[in-house]
Amino acid sequence: TQAAPVNLVIFGATGDLAMRKIYPALASLCKNGLLSHDSSILAVGRKDLDTPQYTRLMGEKLGGSIPESCMADLVPRVRYLRLDPDASESGYTLSLALGDLDDGKPRNRLFYLAVPPAAYIPLATMLGEADLGREEEGASVRIVVEKPFGRDLPTAQELDTVLHRYFKERQIFRIDHYMAKETVQNVLLLRFANALFEPIWNRRYIDHIRITAAETLGIGHRAEFYDQAGVLRDMFQNHMMMLLSLCAMEPPSMFEAELVRDERSKVFRALRPLDLERLDEQLILGQYGPGMSDGQSVPGYLQEPGIPPDSTTPTFAWLKVYLDNWRWQGVPFHLCSGKRLEAKHTEITVQFKSVPVSMFRKTQGEIIPPNRLVIGIHPQEVVRLEVQTKGRGSTLCLQGQSMEFSYGAGAGPGRLNDYAKVLLDCITGDQTLFWRQDAVELCWGFLTPILDRCDCPDSELTLHTYPAGGPGPKAAQRAGS
Numbered sequence: 454t455q456a457a458p459v460n461l462v463i464f465g466a467t468g469d470l471a472m473r474k475i476y477p478a479l480a481s482l483c484k485n486g487l488l489s490h491d492s493s494i495l496a497v498g499r500k501d502l503d504t505p506q507y508t509r510l511m512g513e514k515l516g517g518s519i520p521e522s523c524m525a526d527l528v529p530r531v532r533y534l535r536l537d538p539d540a541s542e543s544g545y546t547l548s549l550a551l552g553d554l555d556d557g558k559p560r561n562r563l564f565y566l567a568v569p570p571a572a573y574i575p576l577a578t579m580l581g582e583a584d585l586g587r588e589e590e591g592a593s594v595r596i597v598v599e600k601p602f603g604r605d606l607p608t609a610q611e612l613d614t615v616l617h618r619y620f621k622e623r624q625i626f627r628i629d630h631y632m633a634k635e636t637v638q639n640v641l642l643l644r645f646a647n648a649l650f651e652p653i654w655n656r657r658y659i660d661h662i663r664i665t666a667a668e669t670l671g672i673g674h675r676a677e678f679y680d681q682a683g684v685l686r687d688m689f690q691n692h693m694m695m696l697l698s699l700c701a702m703e704p705p706s707m708f709e710a711e712l713v714r715d716e717r718s719k720v721f722r723a724l725r726p727l728d729l730e731r732l733d734e735q736l737i738l739g740q741y742g743p744g745m746s747d748g749q750s751v752p753g754y755l756q757e758p759g760i761p762p763d764s765t766t767p768t769f770a771w772l773k774v775y776l777d778n779w780r781w782q783g784v785p786f787h788l789c790s791g792k793r794l795e796a797k798h799t800e801i802t803v804q805f806k807s808v809p810v811s812m813f814r815k816t817q818g819e820i821i822p823p824n825r826l827v828i829g830i831h832p833q834e835v836v837r838l839e840v841q842t843k844g845r846g847s848t849l850c851l852q853g854q855s856m857e858f859s860y861g862a863g864a865g866p867g868r869l870n871d872y873a874k875v876l877l878d879c880i881t882g883d884q885t886l887f888w889r890q891d892a893v894e895l896c897w898g899f900l901t902p903i904l905d906r907c908d909c910p911d912s913e914l915t916l917h918t919y920p921a922g923g924p925g926p927k928a929a930q931r932a933g934s
């Protein structure tokens with residue numbers, strides 16, 4: 454059903470996030486009739502443009518990626534407002550513009566901070582000081598921030614203190630774009646809407662779980678950000694931890710935002726602190742060297758423009774974590790992510806324990822491959838159960854087979870693009886798929902000891918160099934196999 458009308462304010466409206474993600478998501482909502490006709494968009498940026506110039510820019514940047522009929526639906530809703538958030542009158546200017554859009558009656562408002570993280574605190578403060586965080590009877594006010602939520606525990610808390618000074622937790626939507634992926638959401642439905650998996654989803658039957666997010670891309674034009682962040686802040690503190698929580702959480706009594714988020718936080722609370730004396734058994738870090746990617750030779754990380762030649766920032770990490778609770782005691786979760794690997798590949802593999810004994814003559818003494826449940830997120834959106842069957846023929850021999858459901862193949866016309874679902878949730882106020890502050894802090898708390906070591910130039914952590922376009926550090930392949 455169509456969501457209630459909303460005035461969406463996009464800060465950073467000329468930027469990459471707005472053009473690559475937010476407008477395509479809005480177009481997807483329009484196409485599916487999910488954005489109310491009365492909804493408007495206030496595009497806010499520093500560039501000196503008027504509305505026709507801005508909508509022309511939208512046309513250039515979005516050209517081709519959005520069907521014309523959707524552009525025709527979107528463009529008349531857009532007004533551009535040039536705003537310098539540092540100027541003292543900016544809050545007032547914004548209030549006036551919003552008042553015009555309200556047209557006499559308060560509307561739901563959604564502030565989307567599609568800006569670099571350093572601008573979150575000044576913008577939230579500007580909104581708060583102009584009293585724009587206050588909700589009026591019958592009209593909601595919400596604010597959306599994208600990861601990274603701080604760069605460590607203290608900065609995450611500082612951001613949260615400012616947000617909470619002006620907004621209540623139910624007004625704050627912390628987006629992790631991995632939760633926008635349908636196959637990621639599907640983990641919960643697969644686990645909790647089937648009686649088949651839950652009885653065996655525990656330490657008695659599961660040997661280990663592997664979560665992989667491998668990328669072929671390097672750091673692109675983000676040298677400054679990436680060299681400060683590294684793979685642990687960029688991918689682990691958010692996406693990898695989110696995937697871990699979905700695999701490991703207990704079923705909530707109802708599928709309601711707070712109950713689901715409570716269960717996710719309990720997973721993070723159960724993370725066993727890393728043993729810093731034996732860190733090399735649990736953590737392998739790497740940095741890509743020169744190599745080949747998609748048939749082209751590419752520079753190593755240290756040769757990327759803007760990266761200091763002696764940088765020790767990791768671009769690859771393999772991390773083995775344990776959860777100290779009844780369900781998962783002793784089961785390792787292998788989390789692995791890196792840039793400039795041989796293929797773009799995002800996947801969760803649940804590996805079950807082997808059969809206790811092989812009674813098939815041909816395989817006596819041989820290990821029968823264990824069952825695996827593979828949840829493919831990219832490039833294939835699949836759920837695949839790998840089982841052993843009898844191969845055709847007169848002799849009794851085992852053959853591995855896959856039972857596979859392909860998400861892509863079943864896509865119907867009503868399918869929303871990745872960001873559209875989470876944007877719709879922001880508009881309707883459903884926080885299920887978003888990070889809650891306690892979870893953010895628990896994850897920072899868990900990772901801080903290793904981040905401190907990574908950040909320390911004299912740290913004794915080994916940084917393995919791996920050739921771009923390959924499978925990653927050998928040590929990680931050995932550890933993960």
Ligand code: BG6
Binds near residue numbers: 666668687799
């Ligand atoms: C982003 C990271 O959050 O996720 C990027 O900042 C990374 O470095 C990207 O490339 C990966 O997302 P996806 O959806 O392509 O797997």
